[in-house]
Amino acid sequence: MKQISRRELLAYTAVGIAGSIAATSLAGCAGTAKLADTSSDDKPVKTEVPTDGVYVTRALGHESWIYVSTTLRDGAIAACQVVRNSETIGVGNYACARIPAAIVQHQSVNVPNVRGCSISSNAIKAAVTEAIELAGYNIEDFSEEITREKTGDKVEETCDVVVVGGGTAGLIAAARLAEHGAQVTVVEKRDIPGGSMAMTYGGIISAGSRRQNAYDVTGEYSATPTGNLDMKMEALRGELLPGNEDSDLSFCRVMYSEAGPMADWLSDVGVGFRTMGTFEGATSIANGLSFAPGMYMGGVGYTMMFLAERIEKFPNAKILYATTVTELIKDETGEIAGVKATGENGSEYTIRARAVCLTGGGFAKNEEMVEKYYPAHAGQFFNCASASTGEVIQMGLDAGGVLDVFGDGELPxxxxxxxxxxxxxxxxxxxxxxxxxxxxxxxxxxxxxxxxxxxxxxxxxxxxxxxxxxxxxxxxxxxxxxxxxxxxxxxxxxxxxxxxxxxxxxxxxxxxxxxxxxxxxxxxxxxxxxxxxxxxxxxxxxxxxxxxxxxxxxxxYLTTDGLRIDEDCHLLTEGNEIIPHLYAAGDTAGSIEKKDGLKYSYGFDSASTFGYHMAEVIARELSL
Ligand SMILES: Cc1cc2nc3c(=O)[nH]c(=O)nc-3n(C[C@H](O)[C@H](O)[C@H](O)COP(=O)(O)OP(=O)(O)OC[C@H]3O[C@@H](n4cnc5c(N)ncnc54)[C@H](O)[C@@H]3O)c2cc1C
Known part of the structure; x- marks a missing residue:
C-alpha cells in the first residue's frame, strides 16, 4: 500500500475548520479554549507567541479527512482526540484511538505508528503537528523520538494450538478452537488483528444455514445454486477451466458445506448479519447473507474486532500482538512441535504446540516471490494488507510443504x-x-x-x-x-x-x-x-x-498460489503425504477455487470457511 510521507500529509492539512467541530471543542474546554482564527479567508492563522487553546486541524487519512482536536496549555499537550474520521473500521480506528493517547502520554508527535495502520497514524501526527505550529509553539519541543520499550524477555510456553497470523482464517479458527476448549495462542505480527479481513466486502455464502432456511419460507431460494449445495456444485461443474473436467470440486464442496454451519455459529455467538439483495431489483452478486452492521469496509471490520475480543475473553486463549513468527520448531523425532517468535519489544518466544496453523496470508507484498511466481506482475503495486509478505508460506515450504502453482500467472x-x-x-x-x-x-x-x-x-x-x-x-x-x-x-x-x-x-x-x-x-x-x-x-x-x-x-490485491493442503487443511508434501501437526488455511493455502480447477472467486469465503473447518478438524484430531 502506498505510504504517504509526512511531508505529503502536511501538504494536505487544514485550511478550513468545520464550525460545528470548532464549537464542540470550545464547549469541551470552556473558559480557557481559544480557536485558531478561521475568519476572513477561512485559513487558520499561526500565532506569533504561544497561545493556549483548542486547535482542530485535519489531515488526509487512508479514506478521508481525519479531524483532530489538540489542546495546548501551559507549554504542554493537555489533550488530544480524533473528533471525526471515516477510516476503515477494524484498521484506522485503532490508530484514531491509540495515537492521540500516545502523543499526550509522551508529549511528542514522534510516537511509533500503530503497525497495520501507518497512513492513519501519520495523518493524526501531521494534524497535531500543525496544531502545535498554529499555536505558536516550537514543534522541536514536541518531537522527541519515542521507541517501543524493549524487554528482551525469554518466554517458553506450551499450548494445544498455535495460530500463525491473526487475520481472517486465523481469527475464525482461534475463536472456534477456544470454544472447543483448546489452549490457543494466536501470534500476530502487527499491532492490530485482522490482516485483510477488515478490507473485505464479506458477504458469505450461507447455504444450509438456519438463517437461510428461516428466510426461505417458500423453499424458492433453496432451489437456486446460491442456496442449495448440490445445485451449486452442478453450477460450478459448468465453470471448470479447460483440462479440469474430471475435478471432483472437493475443496469447493468443503467451502460451501461449512459456510452454513459457520454462519450459524457466528450468528449464535453474536455477530450481526444483514440480508441483502434478496428482493426484486437488487443486484445479483449480493445474494445471501452479509456481515453487519454496514457493508464493505465496515461490517467485516466490526466482526473482526468482535472475534479478536472474543478470543481474549476465553481463559484458554490469547493473542500475542506485535510478535512475528520466525520459524517452525521440530521435536526430537523431527516432527513439527511449535514455533519461535520475536516480539517487537525484543521478547523471544518458544511456543510448543500439538498443532500449528499457518494462516499468515498471501505474498503480494513480497517482491521476490511475486517476480518468481507471477512474472507478469513483477514490480506492480498490490493494494493489499502490508503484512502479506509470504514468510509463513516459506515456513511451510521449509517444513517439507509444496506450493500449488497454478501456472496461469493471472491474478484477479x-x-x-x-x-x-x-x-x-x-x-x-x-x-x-x-x-x-x-x-x-x-x-x-x-x-x-x-x-x-x-x-x-x-x-x-x-x-x-x-x-x-x-x-x-x-x-x-x-x-x-x-x-x-x-x-x-x-x-x-x-x-x-x-x-x-x-x-x-x-x-x-x-x-x-x-x-x-x-x-x-x-x-x-x-x-x-x-x-x-x-x-x-x-x-x-x-x-x-x-x-x-x-x-x-x-x-x-492478492496472490492465489499457496501451500498444498488436503481438504482437511493438512499440509502436504510433494508426494501428497501429510506433514503431521501442520495445517494451513486462507491465502497461505492459496485459492480454493483454483485447487479445484476453477477461476479465483472468493478469498474471504475460503479463508473464513477453511479457518472454521480447520478448527473442527483439529478439535477432532486432538480429541478436544
Ligand atoms: C482490499 C481487499 C479487498 C478484498 N475484497 C474481497 C472481497 O470482496 N471478497 C472476497 O471474497 N475476498 C476479498 N479479498 C480477499 C480476502 O480478504 C482474503 O482472501 C482473506 O481475507 C485472506 O485471509 P487470510 O486469513 O488468509 O489472510 P489475512 O487476513 O491477510 O491474515 C494474515 C495475517 O497473518 C499475519 N502474519 C503474516 N506473517 C506473519 C508472521 N510471520 N507472524 C505473525 N503473523 C503474521 C498478518 O499480519 C495478518 O494479520 C480482499 C482482499 C483485499 C486485500
Whole structure:
C-alpha cells in the first residue's frame, strides 16, 4: 500500500475548520479554549507567541479527512482526540484511538505508528503537528523520538494450538478452537488483528444455514445454486477451466458445506448479519447473507474486532500482538512441535504446540516471490494488507510443504481510484459509464466476483474513468440499496471531480468520444434494447447539471498460489503425504477455487470457511 510521507500529509492539512467541530471543542474546554482564527479567508492563522487553546486541524487519512482536536496549555499537550474520521473500521480506528493517547502520554508527535495502520497514524501526527505550529509553539519541543520499550524477555510456553497470523482464517479458527476448549495462542505480527479481513466486502455464502432456511419460507431460494449445495456444485461443474473436467470440486464442496454451519455459529455467538439483495431489483452478486452492521469496509471490520475480543475473553486463549513468527520448531523425532517468535519489544518466544496453523496470508507484498511466481506482475503495486509478505508460506515450504502453482500467472484485479480507494462496487453504487482514455464505453468492467475485466493497454490507454451524473453522485455518496457510504470519501478527497458540462470534461480529460457515448447510452436507456454489451437496464445520464468523473485503475490485491493442503487443511508434501501437526488455511493455502480447477472467486469465503473447518478438524484430531 502506498505510504504517504509526512511531508505529503502536511501538504494536505487544514485550511478550513468545520464550525460545528470548532464549537464542540470550545464547549469541551470552556473558559480557557481559544480557536485558531478561521475568519476572513477561512485559513487558520499561526500565532506569533504561544497561545493556549483548542486547535482542530485535519489531515488526509487512508479514506478521508481525519479531524483532530489538540489542546495546548501551559507549554504542554493537555489533550488530544480524533473528533471525526471515516477510516476503515477494524484498521484506522485503532490508530484514531491509540495515537492521540500516545502523543499526550509522551508529549511528542514522534510516537511509533500503530503497525497495520501507518497512513492513519501519520495523518493524526501531521494534524497535531500543525496544531502545535498554529499555536505558536516550537514543534522541536514536541518531537522527541519515542521507541517501543524493549524487554528482551525469554518466554517458553506450551499450548494445544498455535495460530500463525491473526487475520481472517486465523481469527475464525482461534475463536472456534477456544470454544472447543483448546489452549490457543494466536501470534500476530502487527499491532492490530485482522490482516485483510477488515478490507473485505464479506458477504458469505450461507447455504444450509438456519438463517437461510428461516428466510426461505417458500423453499424458492433453496432451489437456486446460491442456496442449495448440490445445485451449486452442478453450477460450478459448468465453470471448470479447460483440462479440469474430471475435478471432483472437493475443496469447493468443503467451502460451501461449512459456510452454513459457520454462519450459524457466528450468528449464535453474536455477530450481526444483514440480508441483502434478496428482493426484486437488487443486484445479483449480493445474494445471501452479509456481515453487519454496514457493508464493505465496515461490517467485516466490526466482526473482526468482535472475534479478536472474543478470543481474549476465553481463559484458554490469547493473542500475542506485535510478535512475528520466525520459524517452525521440530521435536526430537523431527516432527513439527511449535514455533519461535520475536516480539517487537525484543521478547523471544518458544511456543510448543500439538498443532500449528499457518494462516499468515498471501505474498503480494513480497517482491521476490511475486517476480518468481507471477512474472507478469513483477514490480506492480498490490493494494493489499502490508503484512502479506509470504514468510509463513516459506515456513511451510521449509517444513517439507509444496506450493500449488497454478501456472496461469493471472491474478484477479479490481478497481481502485487514483488515490487507491477500492471501487469494486462502483458499478452498483454509481450508475454511469466506465470509459477508456478516448471516452469509449468499456462495459460493466467487473465480473460476478467483482474482478476487473479491463486491461490497460494500447487500445484503452493507461487509465480510465467512471462517469456519472448528479443523481448518481448522491447514490455514490450514500447507496441506500446496499446500505453503503464508503465512496463518499471520493468527494471529500476530491477524487470525484465535477465538470460544468460534458464538453468541459471531454476537453480537460481528453475524452473525445465522451458526448457520443453518453448519447448512445441514453438512447439505450430510453429504448430498453440491449446495448453492445448485452445490457438492457442502462441508467439515463442527465447532464444538465454537468458531469462527475473519477479516474479509475485496475489494481491487484492478492496472490492465489499457496501451500498444498488436503481438504482437511493438512499440509502436504510433494508426494501428497501429510506433514503431521501442520495445517494451513486462507491465502497461505492459496485459492480454493483454483485447487479445484476453477477461476479465483472468493478469498474471504475460503479463508473464513477453511479457518472454521480447520478448527473442527483439529478439535477432532486432538480429541478436544
Ligand atoms: C482490499 C481487499 C479487498 C478484498 N475484497 C474481497 C472481497 O470482496 N471478497 C472476497 O471474497 N475476498 C476479498 N479479498 C480477499 C480476502 O480478504 C482474503 O482472501 C482473506 O481475507 C485472506 O485471509 P487470510 O486469513 O488468509 O489472510 P489475512 O487476513 O491477510 O491474515 C494474515 C495475517 O497473518 C499475519 N502474519 C503474516 N506473517 C506473519 C508472521 N510471520 N507472524 C505473525 N503473523 C503474521 C498478518 O499480519 C495478518 O494479520 C480482499 C482482499 C483485499 C486485500
Amino acid at each position: 484485479a479490481y478497481l481502485s481510484s487514483k488515490g487507491l480507494v477500492e471501487l469494486a462496487f462502483a458499478g452498483m453504487t454509481s450508475p454511469g459509464l466506465f470509459v477508456n482514455t478516448h471516452g469509449v464505453d468499456l462495459g460493466s468492467c467487473v465480473s460476478h466476483s467483482n474482478t476487473a475485466e479491463v486491461k490497460l493497454d494500447d487500445a484503452n490507454g493507461d487509465r480510465f474513468f467512471l462517469v456519472f451524473d448528479s443523481t448518481a453522485a448522491e447514490t455514490t455518496r450514500k447507496n441506500l440499496l446496499l446500505g453503503f457510504d464508503t465512496y463518499n470519501c471520493l468527494f471529500e478527497r476530491e477524487e470525484a471531480v465535477h465538470y460544468e458540462s460534458v464538453a468541459e470534461a471531454a476537453e480537460k480529460l481528453d475524452l473525445p468520444e465522451l458526448q457520443a457515448q453518453i448519447d448512445e447510452n441514453n438512447a439505450y436507456a430510453l429504448s430498453g434494447e440491449p446495448d453492445r454489451f448485452g445490457r438492457t437496464m442502462r441508467p439515463y445520464i442527465e447532464t444538465r447539471d454537468g458531469i462527475w468523473c473519477v479516474e479509475v485503475t485496475p489494481t491487484f
